[in-house]
Amino acid sequence: MDYSQYSLAKTGYLKEDFRLFHINDRTDREFEWHYHDFHKIIVFVSGKVTYHIEGKAYQLKPQDILLVSQGAIHKPEIDPSIPYERYIFWIRDDLSSPELNTCFQKANDRSFNLIRLDSVLQEKLKDLLPEIEHSLRDTQFGDSILSKALFAQFMVYINRIFLKSSTAPDQKSYSSDSQVEQLLKYINRNLSENLSIDHLAERFFFSKYHMMRKFKKETGYTIHNYIISKRLLHARSLIAQGTPVMKAAMQSGFQDYTAFVRAYKKQFGTVPTQR
Numbered sequence: 001m002d003y004s005q006y007s008l009a010k011t012g013y014l015k016e017d018f019r020l021f022h023i024n025d026r027t028d029r030e031f032e033w034h035y036h037d038f039h040k041i042i043v044f045v046s047g048k049v050t051y052h053i054e055g056k057a058y059q060l061k062p063q064d065i066l067l068v069s070q071g072a073i074h075k076p077e078i079d080p081s082i083p084y085e086r087y088i089f090w091i092r093d094d095l096s097s098p099e100l101n102t103c104f105q106k107a108n109d110r111s112f113n114l115i116r117l118d119s120v121l122q123e124k125l126k127d128l129l130p131e132i133e134h135s136l137r138d139t140q141f142g143d144s145i146l147s148k149a150l151f152a153q154f155m156v157y158i159n160r161i162f163l164k165s166s167t168a169p170d171q172k173s174y175s176s177d178s179q180v181e182q183l184l185k186y187i188n189r190n191l192s193e194n195l196s197i198d199h200l201a202e203r204f205f206f207s208k209y210h211m212m213r214k215f216k217k218e219t220g221y222t223i224h225n226y227i228i229s230k231r232l233l234h235a236r237s238l239i240a241q242g243t244p245v246m247k248a249a250m251q252s253g254f255q256d257y258t259a260f261v262r263a264y265k266k267q268f269g270t271v272p273t274q275r
Helices: 098-110 119-137 143-164 178-189 197-203 208-219 223-240 245-251 257-268
Strands: 018-025 039-046 049-053 056-059 064-068 074-078 084-091 114-116 174-176
Touching: 018 119, 049 064, 064 098, 064 143, 084 143, 098 143, 114 143, 119 143, 174 178, 178 197, 178 208, 178 223, 197 208, 197 223, 208 223, 223 245, 223 257, 245 257
Parallel strands: none
Antiparallel strands: 018 084, 039 064, 039 084, 049 056, 049 074, 056 174, 064 114
């Protein structure tokens, strides 16, 4: 099968360990579903925004924090009549202190992306975020070192909050279609297995046409488009970790190596090679 026509839209590019944006604006732009090659954290300050991530819709409250993992499809839905203020971190997956990215893996494992802070932590972050922003802008001695230290402090807070939250996610904090939610979870945990439409429909007791329509409505993508792109992202991650290219393709569910290479080049702009 020729996979080259299928890909999710990738946006943004990151060379540094992290970048911080503090934005306060109004926009009537309608965002498309997309993903990033890096992790993202949104600290919501004010506005009226629903954030869609991998089949869940989070209606944000002030000081909410969202974790958007590398490769997660998402889009914001913004009310343009109200100013939308937020801090946004872009964070590399290969930080020199990789444990700081543990929270993103935990978010994937739980299929839940929201942190809702208590008042004490809200106050801490209210002071910390402007400090990071100031240190990134300033040119005094040691500001580069200071900004990295403050960022590490922020990430330690985020990880501690997420790692100690062992209870089930509060279902009042998001909405989703439970059938599509289970389908997404199954796909992402079984990328190397048979994920044909017929197999998925049989496993989840769906009419396959109903399943395809429902999936497209909730995620913005066809099931086939989603699976191929997630397999490509998984293969790229395996290759970056040192897995031989052909083995990475097979472990990601590709049976046709030539089609895999063609699809990989289409999605990432380069052929798959070891670093």
